[in-house]
Amino acid sequence: MSHLTGKRIAILASDGFEESELLEPMRALREHGAQVDVVSPERGPIQGFRHFDRGQTVPVDRDLADARAADYDALVIPGGLFNPDALRHDEDALRFTRDFFNDGKPVGAICHGPWVLVDAGVVQSRExxxxxxxxxxxxxxxxxxxxxxxxxxxxxxxxxxxxxxxxFCAKLVEEIAEGRHAQPAASA
Structure with missing residues (x-):
C-alpha cells in the first residue's frame, strides 16, 4: 500500500509516551509509504511506557527546536500520562502544534495526547x-x-x-491521504 507516498509525518513525543500509541501509528503510516520523524524536545532516545512499566526507547529524528510544521504534512501526538503533560508546558511544542492547525493539516491525538491541544488553544468547538x-x-x-x-x-x-x-490508525491514514482541510468557521 502506498496511500501516503511522498508524505512526511511528525510524531511529537517526549519521555513517558505510551509505547503502543507511538509505535502502532508509526508502523501504519510507514506501511502506507509515509516518512515518519519522531520530533522531541529531548535529545537522544526517548523512553516509552506500557502503562506504568518502562517499555522500549525510540530514537529522536529531529529536535523540536529545529522542527517546523511547514516541513510536514501531518502531526501525531501519542498519549501516555507523562508525555503530553510535559509537552503541554513546552512553548515550542505548543507553537509547533498550533502551526499544523493554522495550516489546515491533519493532526492525530490519542489518550492523554489531547492535553497538548488544549494548551495549544486549538480545541474550541471541535468534536x-x-x-x-x-x-x-x-x-x-x-x-x-x-x-x-x-x-x-x-x-x-x-x-x-x-x-x-x-x-485511530485507519482514520489517521485516511485523513492524511486527503491532505489539507478547510479551516473551521469562526465562532460568532
Missing part, C-alpha cells in the same frame, strides 16, 4: 474524544467530548486508548 479522565479538560477548553473509539473533525483525529488503535 473530540480522549481517555475519559481528561474529558472535563477538553470540555472546559470548548471541545464537544464524545465517548467513541475514533472521532474526526476537519482533519483532527482523536481516540481514547490503546484498544482504539486500529480505528
Amino acid at each position: 473530540m474524544t480522549s481517555v475519559p479522565n481528561i474529558h472535563r479538560d477538553l470540555e472546559n477548553a470548548g471541545a464537544r467530548w464524545v465517548d467513541r473509539e475514533v472521532v474526526v473533525d476537519q482533519g483532527l483525529v482523536t481516540s481514547r486508548t490503546p484498544k482504539d488503535l486500529p480505528a
Whole structure:
C-alpha cells in the first residue's frame, strides 16, 4: 500500500509516551509509504511506557527546536500520562502544534495526547474524544467530548486508548491521504 507516498509525518513525543500509541501509528503510516520523524524536545532516545512499566526507547529524528510544521504534512501526538503533560508546558511544542492547525493539516491525538491541544488553544468547538479522565479538560477548553473509539473533525483525529488503535490508525491514514482541510468557521 502506498496511500501516503511522498508524505512526511511528525510524531511529537517526549519521555513517558505510551509505547503502543507511538509505535502502532508509526508502523501504519510507514506501511502506507509515509516518512515518519519522531520530533522531541529531548535529545537522544526517548523512553516509552506500557502503562506504568518502562517499555522500549525510540530514537529522536529531529529536535523540536529545529522542527517546523511547514516541513510536514501531518502531526501525531501519542498519549501516555507523562508525555503530553510535559509537552503541554513546552512553548515550542505548543507553537509547533498550533502551526499544523493554522495550516489546515491533519493532526492525530490519542489518550492523554489531547492535553497538548488544549494548551495549544486549538480545541474550541471541535468534536473530540480522549481517555475519559481528561474529558472535563477538553470540555472546559470548548471541545464537544464524545465517548467513541475514533472521532474526526476537519482533519483532527482523536481516540481514547490503546484498544482504539486500529480505528485511530485507519482514520489517521485516511485523513492524511486527503491532505489539507478547510479551516473551521469562526465562532460568532
